[in-house]
Amino acid sequence: MKLNFLGCGSAFNPLDGNTSAYFTIGRKLYIVDVGESVFLKLYQKDLLRQYDEILILITHLHADHVGSLPSLISYAYYVLGKTVMVMHPDPGLWQLLDLMGIDRAAYHRLECHALEDGKLNINAVPVRHADDMRCYGYVIECDGESIYYSGDSYEIPESILQKFRNREIIRIYQDTAEFSSGHRSHCPLEELERDIPEDLRKYVYCMHFTTDFTEKLKTMGFCQVMQPVKI
Template sequence: MILNFLGCGCAYRPQFGNTSAWLSVDGRLFLFDCGETVFTRLLQTGLLERCRSLTVLVTHCHADHAGSLPTLISYMHDVEQKPVAVYYPGEDVRTLMTCCGIAVDECEFYSGANIVFAPGIRCSAFPVEHHPDLHCYGYHFICGPESLYYSGDARRLPPGVLDAFLNGRIRELYQDATFLEDQGASHGSLDYLSAVIPPSLRRNVYPMHFSGDFSGQLRDRGFGVCMEPLGR
């Protein structure tokens, strides 16, 4: 279950596109995060026209992860006239939408630590270390026999997620690796991933949220490349 990326950049590298990914299951579009650049890129892909419904999984409320979500919800309601739902294990996103004038009938909100979207499709949320004033989550997304983990912005993998990957219960990891070296308390790094992921499993680990073009370093260390940066 490989994600398709609309962008792979951090907040300060919009030329790479805000980090966001999607997959489609039986016409139902699942979108991971919806930063400032994401709505425009969705329009360019034609995905919104082709899907039957949309579910957005929001990891946290920083603008590069939720900045165009209000516009996307309004567009789906007013233009596409298709159902749209948002998953976030708390009230922050709902509050943000209220501040942006999104009416209650424009969107369905899912909350809680575990959610079943449809038969065989479910998700569990893991609190992650990113910003002390925000509730931030990574998501273990399960579709039938396949599963993946998407970190959002996170300095580390939750222990339960790392153990599940090392033991084969999670197939792919998508993990914040903003910095080539571990430079702070808010984001992950390639050095961290290299320390915890054995070389034999790195092909199924996709660092993301780049502050530079690290694609060469990823290949050198045996990691997957979620997408080539779209700018320099």
């Protein structure tokens, strides 16, 4: 299963686009997070029109992860005649969409921690990012292979690290900060270096960049989901 990225930037790095990924299985489109820039990217690629079903996974409610979700839902429902499915374990998302004027008939709510969808299994993993909000990563399993997508998290859960080291999870997609700071919200590169053995770093894809530290990642052996914009 290949993840295709629409952006790799953080909330304060709009030039690289909001971090979001998609993949397809048959006639179904799966999207992870829909930040402010994401609906435009999907529209430009005409992806919403091409697929019969659309399932969206939301990691948490910060604007760079849900900012254009209302537009996507409305466009799919009123223009394309499609009712998208939205998965998120916490009811706060539906309340947010209510406040934005999105009719609950325009989308299917999947308020759950686990979902079996044909040959696909999706499990939400609680992660630590913001003190005032419940945040989740996702383990996505298909055809016997599992990947982990962090969303926003300042650490990789120990259960995920253990499965990754045992190769039960084959790839990690992790939001990564170049430096640690007093305000912990994304995984510092130094902690990633500490937690991931050198021989497994080629299976870790860094994302959600505020700064461009491509050369550091290459030197340490990590990958990145997209090349950041040079300014």
